[in-house]
Amino acid sequence: MITFEEFKRLELIVAQIKEVSDHPNADRLYILKVDTGKEEKQIIAGIRQYYGKEELMGRKIVLVNNLQPTVIRGEESNGMLLAVSDEQGISLLGADRDVNVGSVVR
Numbered sequence: 001m002i003t004f005e006e007f008k009r010l011e012l013i014v015a016q017i018k019e020v021s022d023h024p025n026a027d028r029l030y031i032l033k034v035d036t037g038k039e040e041k042q043i044i045a046g047i048r049q050y051y052g053k054e055e056l057m058g059r060k061i062v063l064v065n066n067l068q069p070t071v072i073r074g075e076e077s078n079g080m081l082l083a084v085s086d087e088q089g090i091s092l093l094g095a096d097r098d099v100n101v102g103s104v105v106r
Contacts, residue, residue, distance in 0.1 A: 020032055029073065030048050
């Protein structure tokens with residue numbers, strides 16, 4: 001269990017996917033360039049078997065924006081997208097209407 005104060009430390013925002021490329025060292029990973037409204041970031045996401053590159057381009061996602069950077073199979077990731085997993089696979093989280101890039105998730 002985490003406290004509400006710990007949860008509030010997460011910076012969840014809407015980001016837009018600007019570029020998608022295959023991770024050179026992993027069959028299930030993409031390297032995504034996302035626009036946060038303030039800067040462009042690179043994140044690594046394990047969604048390659050569920051989404052084609054064309055489906056992802058321009059898509060708005062929910063991003064954990066203040067996650068400590070980490071290296072995944074030789075590539076730096078500076079955030080994490082949020083997705084739901086069930087028996088049908090993965091579904092990316094987003095808004096139910098068009099919202100501005102950089103909008104805060106509350």
